[in-house]
Amino acid sequence: MQKLQAQGVHHITLTGADRQTSIDFWEGVLGMPFIFDQPNLDNPDEGHLYFDPGDGRLITIFTNENRKAVHDRTPTDPGCVHHIAFNVSRATWMQVEDRLNARGITHSGPKDRGFMDSIYFKDPLGLLIELATYKFEPPLGCSHADVMIEAHRTRVARGDHHIAEVHLADAIERLVERRQMTLSDDRGPKNPY
Structure with a gap:
């Protein structure tokens, strides 16, 4: 199979x-x-x-x-779509709440999801729409998913409840160490001051 x-x-x-x-x-x-x-x-x-x-x-x-339109909210029964999330740039994200307010569109307000920021509102037919922006850029040659799985492993190993910025930063550092060669014998953190 x-x-x-x-x-x-x-x-x-x-x-x-x-x-x-x-x-x-x-x-x-x-x-x-x-x-x-x-x-x-x-x-x-x-x-x-x-x-x-x-x-x-x-x-x-x-x-x-x-x-x-027949729904105030589309069904959320098992098997139904709960919401669709779309990526927006950080520059757009900074304007989302004001732009929704200017149109009179009711929304959730900003939500901090640890690895991304989100806001939710309904389309004219009641489908929940999420606009989201990542809090990080993946290293060159890596995807957002690469960072997420590495951050997840770090979070679980530390016993933390959910992914936070520290997990993302540590994940990015490890991905760079694995993917990018260096001429240094020791890549460890240093204090040049």
């Missing part, structure tokens, strides 16, 4: 309401370019809109002009 190895999210498709609500939210609020439009090939009564969330992958929305 062999795995079916995934290599990233190809796209996420959501059931939307009407076309204009979808465009106004995904492009007009979240800034995702509207890049492709065609009928839903499995349902002739629906449209299929495609948006680029910023990494070249896709968020797609099935639309129907007769469908309106």
Whole structure:
């Protein structure tokens, strides 16, 4: 038996309401370019809109002009989507709360998640959206996941409750030590003062 190895999210498709609500939210609020439009090939009564969330992958929305929002909050039963999180730059993150407030969009306020900062709000159909920004940049040649797994191992070894900045900093240092060679015989910390 062999795995079916995934290599990233190809796209996420959501059931939307009407076309204009979808465009106004995904492009007009979240800034995702509207890049492709065609009928839903499995349902002739629906449209299929495609948006680029910023990494070249896709968020797609099935639309129907007769469908309106029916939830204050989308279902969170087992098997349902709880929320979708999108990455934003630190510069954008610093503006998120003010920009949501300016639009009158109710939100959670900033949440410190140890390794990232987040804010939550609902789309017009009740889907919970998270905007998140990492508190770190991975070393050259490493991914955010590389740092996260190293920080997790450190947190568990120390018996800490959750990942914090100290775990991230130590993880980054270890990844650099493993990946980057040096001419020094001793890489240990020094005090030149």
